[in-house]
Amino acid sequence: MDQRHATALKAAGMKATPKRLAILEMLEAEPGYASPEELWKRLKDRFDRLGLPTVYRNLEELSQSGVLSKVIHPNRQLYYYFCSNREHHHHFVCLSCRKVEDIPACGIEALEQEVSKRNGGKVLSHILQLNGLCGGCADNGEKR
Known part of the structure; x- marks a missing residue:
């Protein structure tokens, strides 16, 4: 175990x-x-x-x-x-080889503040996932 x-x-x-x-x-x-x-x-x-x-x-x-x-x-x-990775982050997902990479940057905080300001509520969480082809798959000319 x-x-x-x-x-x-x-x-x-x-x-x-x-x-x-x-x-x-x-x-x-x-x-x-x-x-x-x-x-x-x-x-x-x-x-x-x-x-x-x-x-x-x-x-x-x-x-x-x-x-x-x-x-x-x-x-x-x-x-x-x-x-x-237990820190706040997001993922880049390769749709060809299935590799998943961490994206340490998060630019969503400003959007959360704007949404909260407009509707008077509070954003509790968010999910951001970017889909595409990793460098290796893009170099090989693979397409999805």
Whole structure:
């Protein structure tokens, strides 16, 4: 058992179950994002009873608790990515090779203030994901 993953789960208020730990282990080993179906196919032989709904449920819980990042793809499929960066940041997602890169800059604060000023409310969170082709895929002439 990877103690880092167990610690991350406990810090998020979640139990460190064998299935959750296996999901985190597998996603951390991925160079990019993976779909629930891909993870289920790789994990189902490790567990006597592991259904696709269990994988979906665990991924959603891990995402909501901030342990995993959700990647929203233009094909409308949800993917998941293990991001160890706990600082506020956003992601650049390569639609060809599936690589995910951190974007440390955030220019959304001014927009949040403007929205709050206009509607009198308060923005509690935001999500910014940039989709495109990474340098390697762009150099290879790949298109999506």
